[in-house]
Amino acid sequence: MAASLNRASVKFGNFTALRDISLDIEAGDFWTILGPSGCGKSTMLRLVSDLVPPASGTVEILGKTTEAARLAREFAFVFQDATLLPWRSALKNVELPLEIGRKRGINIPTGERSPRELLELVGLKGREDALPHELSGGMRQRVAIARALVCQPKLLLMDEPFGALDEMTRDHLNLQLLDIWRETGTTILFVTHSIPEAIFLGQKVLMLKANPGRVKDVVEVDLPFPREIALRDTPQFNSYCARLRALLEDC
Numbered sequence: 497m498a499a500s501l502n503r504a505s506v507k508f509g510n511f512t513a514l515r516d517i518s519l520d521i522e523a524g525d526f527w528t529i530l531g532p533s534g535c536g537k538s539t540m541l542r543l544v545s546d547l548v549p550p551a552s553g554t555v556e557i558l559g560k561t562t563e564a565a566r567l568a569r570e571f572a573f574v575f576q577d578a579t580l581l582p583w584r585s586a587l588k589n590v591e592l593p594l595e596i597g598r599k600r601g602i603n604i605p606t607g608e609r610s611p612r613e614l615l616e617l618v619g620l621k622g623r624e625d626a627l628p629h630e631l632s633g634g635m636r637q638r639v640a641i642a643r644a645l646v647c648q649p650k651l652l653l654m655d656e657p658f659g660a661l662d663e664m665t666r667d668h669l670n671l672q673l674l675d676i677w678r679e680t681g682t683t684i685l686f687v688t689h690s691i692p693e694a695i696f697l698g699q700k701v702l703m704l705k706a707n708p709g710r711v712k713d714v715v716e717v718d719l720p721f722p723r724e725i726a727l728r729d730t731p732q733f734n735s736y737c738a739r740l741r742a743l744l745e746d747c
Contacts, residue, residue: 497559498523498651498683499544504553505708506536506543512708513539516553519702519711521685523558523650526677528698529687530740532747536709537687541653544685545573558650571651572644576659578636580628580643586635587611587624590643597647614642617679619672634658634665641673645680654686658693667725670696674723691744692728695719695736703740705747713743 499521506514514536521527529537542548543555546562557565565571580589590611609617615624618638628636637657644652658666670693677684688694694701698717705712717736719727727733 497521498525498557499685500554500556501544502554504543504550504555506539506548507551512551514543515708515710517543517709517711518553519714521683523683524681526674526684526697526699527686527702528694528700529685529702529704530689530691530694530744531704531709531712532706532744533689534709535704535706535747537704538655539709540704541573541655541685541687544651545571545653565651569647570649571653572647572649574637574640574644574652574654574657576656578628578633578640580636580639582628585625585627586615586620586631586639589628589639590614590646593643593647609645611642611646614645615639617645617676618642632665634661634669637661637669638672641676645676645682649682651683651685654684656687656689659689666693671723671725673697674721678721691737691740692733695733695740696723696728701740703743703747712747715740715743 497520501517501519504514504517505512517540529540531537539548543550544562546566555562558570612624615621618641620635620638623631658669674697686697695717701715701717703712719732
């Protein structure tokens with residue numbers, strides 16, 4: 497099991513952000529997370545990544561506590577902002593987690609792909625020496641994804657990583673992310689505000705309800721892989737859109 501939450505709740509003072517979240521996420525799954533603003537989508541990723549503690553209940557990552565999983569570098573986080581160091585090249589940004597680990601005397605596991613090969617995997621071959629200001633927003637997000645993959649995480653947490661991008665770039669990165677997921681076998685939890693994006697990417701869509709944040713439904717997306725953008729014009733895809741829109745309106 498990649499992640500298991502058992503009646504996990506999060507509180508900030510007297511405010512309950514999440515209540516009684518129970519989920520079992522299998523290794524290799526791709527889950528997308530939808531819900532109205534304020535329902536706790538980002539908080540759920542922070543709970544899984546040991547950035548906020550549960551007020552009650554339990555969270556396990558690969559059978560470990562979230563703290564143990566964090567120290568073992570079992571997961572990585574990609575935020576909406578690429579958060580690259582502006583004075584470092586694309587390649588040097590990808591190498592950063594490895595450098596920090598070495599300086600701290602931490603043996604960070606690395607995968608079969610080098611940082612340079614990871615940049616090639618995300619479509620940035622030839623741009624290894626480019627500084628962040630020389631890259632488009634989509635390219636910077638690709639560097640952030642490569643950086644997240646450099647320690648070979650078993651779980652990748654993504655908080656609206658494509659939300660600020662134009663539609664064409666977003667579509668391209670959706671396709672590229674699916675290719676990376678299939679090639680690496682990494683479990684992915686992906687937060688989005690876009691119903692079509694949630695359906696296109698996910699095997700399962702977790703719908704959260706607000707006030708407090710809790711599970712409304714889990715919708716399995718029975719659409720074939722590999723997926724192409726033309727899938728969005730099919731009746732099956734539009735049926736899932738209508739179903740999730742109805743669930744969202746009831747949240």
